[in-house]
Amino acid sequence: MKFYRRLHQIKAMSFDLDDTLYDNYPIVRRAEAWMHMHLRSQYPHITHLDNNAWLQLKRHVLHQQSHLIHDVSGIRIACLTALFLRHGYSEQDAESVANTISTQVRAVRSDFVVPENTLAVLAELASKIPLIAVTNGNVDTDKIGLTPFFTAVIKPGNGLRMKPYPDLFSLAAETLALPPQHILHVGDDLNSDVAGAVSNGFMSAWFNDQQQSLMTSNKASHLPDIEITHLDELTSLL
Structure with a gap:
């Protein structure tokens, strides 16, 4: 785990789904x-x-x-x-x-099995703080067994724009009834997740399991607060 900024108190986490909680490609x-x-x-x-x-x-x-x-x-x-x-x-x-x-x-x-390690991490985190899903995709979270871990699953459409636009992040903070600076958003995409979270006042945890480099990526417009390579690293933050 790499720290780029001092974290505020984490009172909730928001999660990207595709390519963060499972291999979506x-x-x-x-x-x-x-x-x-x-x-x-x-x-x-x-x-x-x-x-x-x-x-x-x-x-x-x-x-x-x-x-x-x-x-x-x-x-x-x-x-x-x-x-x-x-x-x-x-x-x-x-x-x-x-x-x-x-x-x-x-x-x-939506016909696939989420890795057991992912489910275990979500279960541990959800026992301590509220979790919310903020995704640009359309996976059926009921079918893949993720819905029970989340306060809500927020998706674009019906007038709501995709990340990194503010729409989904604002709705997430409103749903959690928390200031954005106390919500840690976890996601793999440097634009929709990292830039989206930081520019909308959230803390950002960049899930980098592909050994990308912030220094060489042309997508790195914003610095995340932390960088992780395994989801279970998140449990040490609480």
Whole structure:
């Protein structure tokens, strides 16, 4: 553990989820692959989009509905809706199919086991202070067993912007009924988590399990309060 600033008293912790409490990359890749396989097998009359074509469709939809950039599920539904509209579906049918597929993708995306060590750390921390999840993603925390550890799970969408914007951090502090300077935010991303936390008055614990360097990273715009490489280091702070 590295300390870059003196910590205030920690009265609560907020946690990023993806790539902080579990390795998210292979999970998301599997869910994306499932969606494309599902479209090919169940809707063979729909022109299959490779990754580049899907990205182009996403950019097109975001150009028309820029607010969806802060809504992971919303942008998927909008893209799928646009895809089915291109193939002659009515707006109602396109939206219905898109919502069904998006729900299925989220189920696949949430079909994994959180590491036992993570659960043990959360259980120990939650026995001492309140914890809250602040995530830019859309994982189903009920399905993966994380919900019981958190006072609330705060996600973007419905007018709330993603980290590092203030929206989720402000709602977290309001939900915890604590001043931000007494909340330690734990996350792996130097922009959304570290810069987001520091610029919104939170303390920041950078979870760096990939041996990154603050000195060489082009994402390091703000200095975290502490740097950790294992989650169980957090228990020594209380």
